[in-house]
Amino acid sequence: MIKKWVFSTLYCFIFIIIAYLIGISISSYTIYSIQNILFVEGIMLLLIGLMASMETSHTGIRMEAIGQEQDQYMQHKNMEVTGIERNSTGYYKHFLKHSVTEFAFDTVTIISTGSIIIFFTLLLG
16 A cells, blocks of 8 residues: 555656646747646646546446336336345445445546646746
């Protein structure tokens, strides 16, 4: 676990250096300042990290029967099957393990990189 945090921190600093180098190269060719470019890069990294970190599992809601004649029956059947699956796997005892959305550990690095870049550009700007 500590090894993962060390690598995550190392990758975070590497991403910050890469973002800074990209910001310098873009600012040398455009009229925008390095702070504005780094702020936009930070927002982009934050959004990309948030979007990439979402992992989902099924929740029993299926759209296949909506609009059909027996859609209430199908939805009830699907909810019963979901209840049986959750009771058999210990879903409620281990809710965090079986939650609908989980954040992947690898993309936390991208999220923290974007947050750090945004924080420093606001702090220095």
